[in-house]
Amino acid sequence: MSNTPDDRKYADSHEWALLEADGNVRVGISDHAQELLGDLVFVELPEAGQSVGKGDECSVVESVKAASDIYSPVTGEIIAINDALEDSPEAINESAYEDGWIFIVKPTDTSELDELLDADGYQNLIEDE
């Protein structure tokens, strides 16, 4: 049973999006997603300053057996990336919701978050899979 905190939203492509106090959105992949991928060996990070649309692929996580694109859950500008993942991609396996965050987007419209799933909705989605 994977862990799905209810302080954030989820995309059906398995990213989580956390609206922070400063209005920015922190993005990572769910605990369920990291479990499916297995041991991560590489994260191809986006560039800070890059603008992204909702649903744009902007990062790739690679495990020993698969590579998976990460889609931005909101439109905006990427203002920070988690450099630490370059040397320790396993942070995503160990701490998908905290240390394993991937990038932060300054959103143009936070109402896009309403279109994402809440924790219950996401939990239902992965149970149906």
Added chain:
Amino acid sequence: MPFIPHTEQDVEQMLSAIGVDSIDDLFDEIPEDLRCGELEKIPAGMNEMEVTRLLRERAAQDGLPLCFLGAGAYEHHIPAAVWEITTRGEFYSAYTPYQAEASQGTLQLLYEYQSMMASLMAMDVSNASLYDGASALAEAVLMAVRANKKSKSRKILMPLTTNPVYRSVTEAIVKNQSIELVDVPYNSETGQTDLEALAQFAAEDFAALVIPQPNFFGVLENVDALTTWAAANKTLSIGVVNPMAMALLKPPGEWGDTGVDIVCGEGQPLGVPLASGGPYFGFMCCKQQHVRQMPGRIIGRTTDLEGQQGFTLTLQAREQHIRRSKATSNICTNQGLLVTAATIYMSLLGPQGLKKVALNSHKNTQLLSHRLMSINGVRAVFNAPIFHECVVQLDTDVKQLINTLAQEHHILAGFEVSAHYPELGNALMVCATETRTENDIEKFASKLDALLNG
């Protein structure tokens, strides 16, 4: 599972299951005028003895011409041991085995090949080879567009001094991915890429600059200046080199302030015999930072559960069986057999041996060039230093001259450059590798002299 072809009965059953009368009916959609029809000129079947005799006779018609032809594929001496070892049963396959890790010997050989190529090019990483030099350049262009994060451009600076065949193959492969190749002119006196003309592109955004060394004319480019220019303009650099020349010249990893990002080329000079159309093999090396964008297979060395050395396919997430349509390339097959020959060739010659071959090829071509220039009606076209090819200008039709020398004297006089560079007039490109002797050169020169000056 054995391979058993369908019996007539199988075919009939399948056709009736889908309600079709004949196999031909399955092709109804193709209009009649687009079908090639019967192959009328194919003769009746022959037995093995007859075919062997026929082909021996045809091969004998080629004679053993004295070769001064290069232009991308070169006649070098191949020690007898190279193909003796290459064709042993353990090695005799064109492919990376499907159960790759079960074939540790093959993987180790590829690993050694990669180590040798990376060392020859002074680069961090080599892949396990590609199809040929031309498609390796196309792959390098695609790779550069993916890898250049500082540029959004899909335009590539392509010097006109790059092998014209490579340019057209690259164009054919990349044009439908909306990648544009932009010509960079050459200096008509030196035959080198024109640095002043290149400087005019500085204001524009390009994904990469291609840097041939030696270039198609055999001329040495200002590789340091070109590499440094690319780095300063946030443009990746792609070296396309003759690997034999790299035994003698500064390797691409040391060009300019930064070294090139990617280097590729044709591996044929390393132990692969001349054959019309190949098979040859392409090679590619890159900087560590670009390795995840590199196409093709990479073999890594690792340690198994018992602590012993083992070899394995590595970084497979780039490849099509994992990344599917987003793979770095759908050309993941290498040219295993040719790479085996190249690895054995390089290990037999060693760095000093390769250098000697390169140096003797250079010396022989210098000798040839001086001798030809002493003939009335033969002029040098370019004045910059060369590796082992040289372009000369004549007052007579080059194609006709090549045919006459081949038919009457069994001499392959060289490559007709004018076909690709009409601005150079009656231009012939000649090459004398380490396999040519002073006598060979004198024979060629005297026949040419006799033809030109009666």
